[in-house]
Amino acid sequence: MSEKRLDLLYTEVEQELRASVRSLLEDKSPPEAVLARVEGDQVTDTALWKELAGIGVAGLPVAEELGGAGAGLRESAVVAEELGRCVAPVPFLGSAVLATTALLEAGAEAEGDIAALASGEAVAALAVPLATPPGAAFPEAVRAEDGALSGTVTGVVDAVTADVLVVPAVGPDGPGLYVVEAAAARVSPVVSLDLTRPLAEVAFTASAARRVASGEAAGRALRRALTAGAALLSAEQLGVAEWALETTVAYAKTRHQFGRPIGSFQAVKHRLADLWVAVSQARAVVRGAASAAAAARQDPGDAEAAREAELNAALAQAFVSGVAVKAAEEAVQLHGGIGFTWEHPAHLYLKRAKSDAIALGTADRHRLALARLVDLPAAEVG
Amino acid sequence: MSEKRLDLLYTEVEQELRASVRSLLEDKSPPEAVLARVEGDQVTDTALWKELAGIGVAGLPVAEELGGAGAGLRESAVVAEELGRCVAPVPFLGSAVLATTALLEAGAEAEGDIAALASGEAVAALAVPLATPPGAAFPEAVRAEDGALSGTVTGVVDAVTADVLVVPAVGPDGPGLYVVEAAAARVSPVVSLDLTRPLAEVAFTASAARRVASGEAAGRALRRALTAGAALLSAEQLGVAEWALETTVAYAKTRHQFGRPIGSFQAVKHRLADLWVAVSQARAVVRGAASAAAAARQDPGDAEAAREAELNAALAQAFVSGVAVKAAEEAVQLHGGIGFTWEHPAHLYLKRAKSDAIALGTADRHRLALARLVDLPAAEVG
């Protein structure tokens, strides 16, 4: 089985980027602040997003001539880790990853839409249900006719604060990818399990739209956006798992029961050791997925690179989803009563982890995708 | 969902039977003796089997008028537990369970063959691969023509010491169940993973045979024999798990490392507690399967009882196989180096447990059987 050798380390530049993002987040969005936000009028922290955009976070994988930072998806993945570690309520996944990648992959006609997103001046959302796996059929929930869209899409991430919507829709001449002003659609927030990530239903009623890709190109752009999203989501999940592990280890060192720190009880130690092993593995897998995604983005015509990106993204979703959920669940359990309260931030991570495990396809669906990619065919039912 | 209330306890009579069998086995077949036997000329302990038959073990579910003990499959299950606990190399599963049940279910024409089996004078084997699940299609490996059989069956349990073979075969007029003298077939032992349970390939070459059931009755008899076998096998697996748990707990109390019994280390304690919970659950499941099998045997015309027997047997195989394997694996691991040696009997249980997990269908196949029985249909592949 052939595969490109992937760079699984963090470069110095990436570590510097991580440090900047972490320092900003620790300052502006500590867990207590996030906890307070989730019950306010608007969960998404647009001020924080603008600050993050200020250090280039919104446009990392966008070429400088298109108004971006000219970095790549590996750097985006480092940012995703940090955002996951803080369950930061910013539209990174919806705008900077899903919508931006869709526009980048759509080609020339979408180039003009990218600069505003890359600078953070505008926020976009990709109008598909967040649960959509990369291999799903092209969505038919929205119809295109005479340059206008009609139909309803549920579970759209970051639509609540979006200025622009990138919408896959089907018209008389087949699938297309459209750009719509958010003001032209009706965006209705829903109550999401993940308190820190707002979802919305988006309804179009003959909403004016501009097509930026059509036919196979639209399908490919969507698929690649979702694939890159899956890789980046796994980086976010890694950040969630890291927070959960580190916070729980720290708690186990200070919380005393029976006159001893609970981290001195061997059963607790072994569980945390197992978790550390899983998180270490997740880190390698996430770096692999980020590198493969970056390589595919850099050379859009390389079919083998695209296949490796799909394979590594599916692997990452199949592996890291479970690690993040396990880490968050262990955090709640090993914190005991306090971990079950609203006042302790552990639940924010539990909700994010479980929600992320469904986002962009469950682990189960990603295993099936892998089965196709690595030729392990399903059983004939009979 | 409707189900009969099953008696999940052990009756006093059953406990007395258990005590007799255990005392005989502890006396005649302790683990060291089994370990010595497995490298001798004949693994099966025919002398022990005759002694067990002397206390009624070979003919428990056989009516007194047919030469049996007039008890039921619940009692057989108690014996199976004890035999599993000693990995006793006797032809209980092949002769007293599989072959005898097939003959009992075959009806009047097979009645004459049963008394010799019930008394232990003769040993029989059911000529199907031991890995066959109850729901498998009627086997076509053996052809019947003009009252004689031809064909080869692999992986037959207890054939090596059998006097009589009960053979499903297909003739010009369809499936049939046949009785063949073992002398009329060629029985070739194979090297089995389970050192204490010999398997053989059985070849028929125009071997003289007597038909005892035909058509649907033959299929039903075979299916019911395999279903009863699955229920009884789970009882054996429970015995294996109990030995593994008890032996490991005892070892953990006496084996010292770092100046303490290893059973004082919390990680070891929690693993053994988890195992104890699983074994307790297995006991309830096994009693359910035995009771349901006994009820179905007692009233062969009751379709609901037959369905409950199938359901509880599938449940037992789906659940207890994993418990027995886990228990044996934990026994090897927690015994450390000594558990990895040939001289310690733990490996006999590991090999029995793993082999039993495949016998009469893997847990996976039993889950699929359950899916049909409780209406949880498989996904459409598409």
Add this chain to the structure above:
Amino acid sequence: MTTAPAGASLDAPALRRRVAALVETHDPATTDQREFLAARFDAGLAWVHFPEGEGGLGAPRSLQAVVDQEFERLGFVPTGREGLVIGLGMAAPTILAFGTPEQRARYLKPLYTGEEVWCQLFSEPGAGSDLAALGTRAVRDGDTWVVNGQKVWTSLAHRAHFAILVTRTDPDVPKHKGMTYFICDMSADGVEVRPLRQLTGEAEFNEVYLTDVRIPDSQRLGAEGEGWRVAQTTLMNERVAIGGHPEPREGGLIAVAAHIWRTRPELRTPGLHDALLRLWVEAEAARLTKERLRQQLAVGQPGPEGSAAKFAFSRLNQEISGLELELLGEEGMLYDDWTFRRPEGVSLAARSPGFHYLRSKGNSIEGGTSEILRNIIAERVLGLPGEIRVDKDVAWKDLPK
């Protein structure tokens, strides 16, 4: 009022006759429930194993089931008793075992009739699994005690008239030896009850702040310094009673998941099928285990499997509800309601799948964590050595906290 002399032989038929006699004089159809229960208490049919005059007849405990079944057969099953679980299950047996005659006379009857609701003030932020580490201080002041401290995870505190309360009265001795147990009037000055919001958004439980609360010494249960032993009696009675009714196959959360599977074919995948079947098998194994325990209890042979039942079900509930969300996919990313409110009672089935998932996380923490239950099984059932204790001989005040 019973008509037969109390000393008569108390076998099942005799108890059935007493039930019949009571029902004859107090027609359940026309009698107010509380009044009926008062009569039942006076007839010694509340807890037949309690002494005469204290709700019982001094009969064997196993005969209580006969009485309960007989009332049920006659159509008299009291309702609205959910709020009495701590009073009935924990306070009553403790008061019976350690209470003075005055305390028993004062508290048992209104506790039984439901006139007075009880709660339990045991857990503290610093003493979760390690109850004996608790630090709520009670200092003697003549004939009263002055109590200061904070308790958590108190269900029913906002409705309770009384609480069973464990305090530290001597911090200079090892932790198990310096505790004292009281009955606390929840309407006393200095008792403040605040709802404790949990990760589901609502507040089933409370925090209770005790500030200079004065408790008369006559409200002490057991001797000074004997609080640990008294509390053990309370906690022994906490174990969930295994009911008299068998549970049906495919009950609880697995029914919810199976229902989704059966009615929503578009959600099915082969991997989720196998995962569902594995959990179905485990749920059925757990049910049969509970059923076997029930059968053992019915013939007077309780087994140690009881200590494992809660622990097995908490794991199952967590795994099944986790699968439920993955099965639902997009819908699994939603929630019903985050509003901070007091629920009327925990009804899993009435809430959303997200609630099932979140609430079940508490199952392995409340009422004994799964870690503590594993210790109990390892030590009490398997006889493995106890943990090495570093806190046995150290004065409470010197323990690391």
Add this chain to the structure above:
Amino acid sequence: MTTAPAGASLDAPALRRRVAALVETHDPATTDQREFLAARFDAGLAWVHFPEGEGGLGAPRSLQAVVDQEFERLGFVPTGREGLVIGLGMAAPTILAFGTPEQRARYLKPLYTGEEVWCQLFSEPGAGSDLAALGTRAVRDGDTWVVNGQKVWTSLAHRAHFAILVTRTDPDVPKHKGMTYFICDMSADGVEVRPLRQLTGEAEFNEVYLTDVRIPDSQRLGAEGEGWRVAQTTLMNERVAIGGHPEPREGGLIAVAAHIWRTRPELRTPGLHDALLRLWVEAEAARLTKERLRQQLAVGQPGPEGSAAKFAFSRLNQEISGLELELLGEEGMLYDDWTFRRPEGVSLAARSPGFHYLRSKGNSIEGGTSEILRNIIAERVLGLPGEIRVDKDVAWKDLPK
């Protein structure tokens, strides 16, 4: 013989030149391997970080990879070195660290060339994970020591010329303090090697019985009573080195299972499919983790992930081989050969699926049990508190055994 002066700056190009010079004078195609290795040792290219004259050049350890790669590039990769793993990996660094000049001169070169095979006499039946509990006694008798005891799990003992041996010389002090470390001549009187049969049927390992074995004091490594510290040096070097070659995707046992799956469609079921995919995912995650560690080492940033690699692979091997048997069904109930014999080496792939299953059970016991590895991760990586020790201050002879 090296031509450049030893004091020259030892960077990668310089080392490559030394390799070239050696190969020029000793054509690998025509030189006997042992002779070539002797020349390489003399040239300081055996272990570049060892001192000059002892197989090295006093160069940074990281440059060894440069030398190895250069020899490899030139086509000289020594063969048949499997039996030297203990000598090269454990004895050599220990002798270097603690040996006298005489010991280093005597042992390092023949050890390196393969002329002398080494084994390790550490484990005992009563001291498995707890090496410091060992009881093999060494009693001084003038200038020699008299050794009695039993060692187990000794690979290569039947072929070894020498052993590294840890003994107890003072039973009256706590266990870590009374140990002494020796080089033991395996041909000495009183050394008896017996094959130790394992559950696979064969004997990879030995038991070694030591009966009045006389070892000159000149064979002692390190000071009397310093055995534990010396042994720690040995064990630090036991950690499996992460090789310079990346492993391909889908290697090891998962390749065997995947091959069966692809070539035997009649064995497939949906449940086994999901189980196989889960393990495929875990195997690929473990491979990437090892690859990441390799990349870290290559840039001089070793990570603690190394301690987890063995532990992850042992679990994976066990689970994959277990699935392999279930996948094969009827064939999984068979075995290839139970004969008691000595294998030529452990080649999993050449043996039956049953052997894969059984042999992999040893992976979580040999070279540090998974339990000990978890402790190490918890304590050294996560910084969690150590186990409470009851054996630190007790004389060895008074410890419970």
